[in-house]
Amino acid sequence: MNKVNAIPLLPALAAVVLAGVALSAPFGNTGVDGTLGAGLALLGSVFVALVVAVVLMRPLPRGWFAALVTLAIIAALLTALAAYFLMQMLLLGAMVVTLLALAFVLSGHRRSLS
Amino acid sequence: MTARILPAALALITATAAHAQQDSWTAFHGDLASTKFSNAGTITPETVGDLERAWEYHTGDVSDGSADLPQTVWSATPIYANGTLYLGTPFYRIVALDPATGAERWTYDSKSRLEPLTQPALKNRGVAYWQSGQTGICEKRVFLGTMDAELHAVDADTGQRCADFAEGGVLNVNQWNEVNDVFPFSLLQPPLVVGDVLLLGWAGKDWAYAVAPPGNLLALDARTGELLWDTGFIPPEMIPQTGTANIWTAMTADAELGLVYAPVSSPSPNYWGGDRTEPLPLATSVTALDIASGEVVWTFQHVRHDIWDYDTPSAPTLVDITRDGQTIPALVQATKQGFLFVLDRRTGEPLFPIEERPVPESTAEGEVTAPTQPFAMTPAPVGGAMELPEVWPLADIASFGQCSRDREKYLYQGIYTPPSEQGTLMFPGTAGATNWGGVAVDPRSGILYSNASRIVQLIQLIPRAEYDALNPAGGGSEEGYSPQQGSPYGIYLTDWSNWAGIPCWKPPFGTFSAIDLASGELLYEVPFGKAQFHGFYGLSDWGSPTLGGPVVTAGGVVFIGASMDSRVRALDAATGEELWSDLVEAPAVSIPAVFTHEGEDYAVFAVGGNSILKPEVSDQAVAYRLKR
Numbered sequence: 001m002n003k004v005n006a007i008p009l010l011p012a013l014a015a016v017v018l019a020g021v022a023l024s025a026p027f028g029n030t031g032v033d034g035t036l037g038a039g040l041a042l043l044g045s046v047f048v049a050l051v052v053a054v055v056l057m058r059p060l061p062r063g064w065f066a067a068l069v070t071l072a073i074i075a076a077l078l079t080a081l082a083a084y085f086l087m088q089m090l091l092l093g094a095m096v097v098t099l100l101a102l103a104f105v106l107s108g109h110r111r112s113l114s
Numbered sequence: 115m116t117a118r119i120l121p122a123a124l125a126l127i128t129a130t131a132a133h134a135q136q137d138s139w140t141a142f143h144g145d146l147a148s149t150k151f152s153n154a155g156t157i158t159p160e161t162v163g164d165l166e167r168a169w170e171y172h173t174g175d176v177s178d179g180s181a182d183l184p185q186t187v188w189s190a191t192p193i194y195a196n197g198t199l200y201l202g203t204p205f206y207r208i209v210a211l212d213p214a215t216g217a218e219r220w221t222y223d224s225k226s227r228l229e230p231l232t233q234p235a236l237k238n239r240g241v242a243y244w245q246s247g248q249t250g251i252c253e254k255r256v257f258l259g260t261m262d263a264e265l266h267a268v269d270a271d272t273g274q275r276c277a278d279f280a281e282g283g284v285l286n287v288n289q290w291n292e293v294n295d296v297f298p299f300s301l302l303q304p305p306l307v308v309g310d311v312l313l314l315g316w317a318g319k320d321w322a323y324a325v326a327p328p329g330n331l332l333a334l335d336a337r338t339g340e341l342l343w344d345t346g347f348i349p350p351e352m353i354p355q356t357g358t359a360n361i362w363t364a365m366t367a368d369a370e371l372g373l374v375y376a377p378v379s380s381p382s383p384n385y386w387g388g389d390r391t392e393p394l395p396l397a398t399s400v401t402a403l404d405i406a407s408g409e410v411v412w413t414f415q416h417v418r419h420d421i422w423d424y425d426t427p428s429a430p431t432l433v434d435i436t437r438d439g440q441t442i443p444a445l446v447q448a449t450k451q452g453f454l455f456v457l458d459r460r461t462g463e464p465l466f467p468i469e470e471r472p473v474p475e476s477t478a479e480g481e482v483t484a485p486t487q488p489f490a491m492t493p494a495p496v497g498g499a500m501e502l503p504e505v506w507p508l509a510d511i512a513s514f515g516q517c518s519r520d521r522e523k524y525l526y527q528g529i530y531t532p533p534s535e536q537g538t539l540m541f542p543g544t545a546g547a548t549n550w551g552g553v554a555v556d557p558r559s560g561i562l563y564s565n566a567s568r569i570v571q572l573i574q575l576i577p578r579a580e581y582d583a584l585n586p587a588g589g590g591s592e593e594g595y596s597p598q599q600g601s602p603y604g605i606y607l608t609d610w611s612n613w614a615g616i617p618c619w620k621p622p623f624g625t626f627s628a629i630d631l632a633s634g635e636l637l638y639e640v641p642f643g644k645a646q647f648h649g650f651y652g653l654s655d656w657g658s659p660t661l662g663g664p665v666v667t668a669g670g671v672v673f674i675g676a677s678m679d680s681r682v683r684a685l686d687a688a689t690g691e692e693l694w695s696d697l698v699e700a701p702a703v704s705i706p707a708v709f710t711h712e713g714e715d716y717a718v719f720a721v722g723g724n725s726i727l728k729p730e731v732s733d734q735a736v737a738y739r740l741k742r
Binding site: 029030031032035036037038082085086087 | 647648649650651679680697698699
């Protein structure tokens with residue numbers, strides 16, 4: 001994996017941390033700590049980070065690649081939506097940045113393929 | 115339809131300065147008149163953005179119910195008096211704090227039994243303050259009640275018990291619980307202090323028994339604890355068949371008129387009245403009593419033959435109204451039904467029209483419903499309480515039409531639809547459009563402010579044999595099954611929601627309103643707060659159910675917690691717009707204390723939570739002031 005490919009992973013990992021903080025509130029009340037919603041947001045963040053890592057870190061057959069990218073985008077959108085309704089704006093921001101970074105890397109990937 | 119009305123013409127509200135000019139916050143609702151108006155003037159819509167946390171204090175008295183102790187419900191209004199901030203806690207302790215720093219000055223532990231003897235949770239709504247005007251030990255006192263019916267008196271400067279009060283500073287109030295004593299007189303609401311008299315009601319165990327202790331108001335000597343008088347609210351001949359009609363919430367007094375205004379609750383059992391069909395004129399009423407003698411001066415019964423637990427939930431608020439050049443001492447009684455009854459507080463006569471409207475009849479065994487109920491349509495009922503909200507498409511779609519099917523299945527014929535075996539949709543729900551928070555009034559403008567919940571509940575009567583076969587756990591809970599032992603029916607009560615727990619009725623779930631008491635005109639009604647389900651916040655337009663009440667200040671700001679989303683807020687009194695908010699640890703279901711200490715204005719919230727809103731509980735007290 002080159003450095004450019006790693007770009008989406010950074011906000012995705014940041015999202016995992018932020019979702020973990022929202023759920024477990026190590027620094028004080030988050031308004032959603034211990035809730036099902038925050039748990040789902042954490043699961044979504046972890047899923048997005050894993051899929052992004054798999055997609056960008058190793059070569060995949062074209063069909064798998066497309067399927068996983070689609071899954072990552074859907075999961076990131078749902079997690080961003082959850083973050084909005086959990087009023088976790090940093091998490092929302094991290095998910096949006098992940099999506100943008102993923103789009104950036106994928107557009108480069110497509111250019112290199114063509 | 116009949117109408118009772120005083121001659122109405124142009125009406126004008128004038129300031130009741132005598133009741134509102136205060137920089138302290140010495141009672142549950144701030145003052146004897148329960149205006150919940152604070153003279154704090156530096157916090158305005160322009161400056162409120164500069165609010166900061168002055169301090170935060172944790173009492174340590176909290177339980178989520180997962181271990182040995184029952185859950186706590188902390189709805190205490192902090193009391194600011196004697197240059198000190200006093201908190202009562204749900205472990206029945208008193209904490210005295212420095213209002214500027216939150217530093218602990220002293221604590222007092224009543225060592226009360228921490229058992230849910232009457233309520234399903236350990237509850238406390240604070241303490242009361244009395245001063246004699248003399249100097250010396252126990253010439254200033256703080257009073258704390260307990261779940262097990264003890265009233266403790268301690269010195270306000272040191273926290274030491276006052277030896278001259280009852281038995282070494284502790285009064286066993288349960289000594290007067292001699293009739294139908296199926297539960298103790300729980301003292302969860304602090305007494306009202308008028309001069310040297312303590313006026314004391316009590317809380318019981320709701321929904322559990324058909325025959326229960328008959329409600330009464332006790333007047334005690336603040337110095338000795340001696341019983342001065344004891345006035346009952348159930349006619350003696352009815353006592354073998356019923357009970358309660360007690361006073362569990364705060365009261366109001368007009369010291370000049372020498373009257374105390376008692377918000378009297380519903381009689382037992384709460385959801386079936388076949389054994390108490392005779393008139394109980396003082397039940398579910400606001401009743402004025404002579405403070406000197408305990409004699410009932412007038413009463414206004416706002417629910418006839420109450421079978422909805424629409425007990426009078428809050429102290430009435432006193433305000434003076436000027437009509438045709440005459441000043442009329444008035445009283446506003448907020449109710450669970452959402453009606454605001456505006457009465458002449460000298461006589462109990464309505465100052466706006468009250469219509470006696472026919473209401474549905476019950477089909478339950480032995481039940482005889484009242485043919486009519488009083489409707490106060492001016493001012494308009496808060497929270498849109500007269501109209502059942504429509505089915506919420508979101509909840510309906512998510513449940514494949516469950517909500518629509520329920521709407522067809524369950525009975526609803528308007529407010530006061532009787533509980534039924536078929537299941538009745540009850541709106542407002544048993545927690546009411548308004549509850550113990552009551553309303554706030556700015557006596558300078560005569561504008562009333564009120565938060566209101568919009569909760570639809572399902573109430574079902576379960577025939578005794580069927581109920582006994584079910585043998586459900588619980589009883590005396592705040593929802594679920596309750597036995598109403600001694601009646602032909604147990605009950606099942608729950609919020610009307612779909613399989614996923616999503617409310618079946620269309621939002622808003624809570625509102626905030628302003629009403630001009632001169633004309634009765636609704637100035638605005640806006641969604642208030644945010645609902646929260648499994649952590650997810652609702653949209654702003656959905657609002658939130660609320661418990662707790664507002665305080666309005668001379669600076670034109672309303673302070674209020676009350677919402678599900680664990681925020682405390684400052685609203686623009688002129689528009690209801692949210693100006694400021696802060697996240698706290700649980701819903702702040704108390705009324706804040708807003709006062710001026712050493713030249714600075716403070717708003718202090720007790721953050722306790724309440725399982726009616728959501729499971730989170732806390733022991734946090736938070737003070738706010740403008741940045742220095």
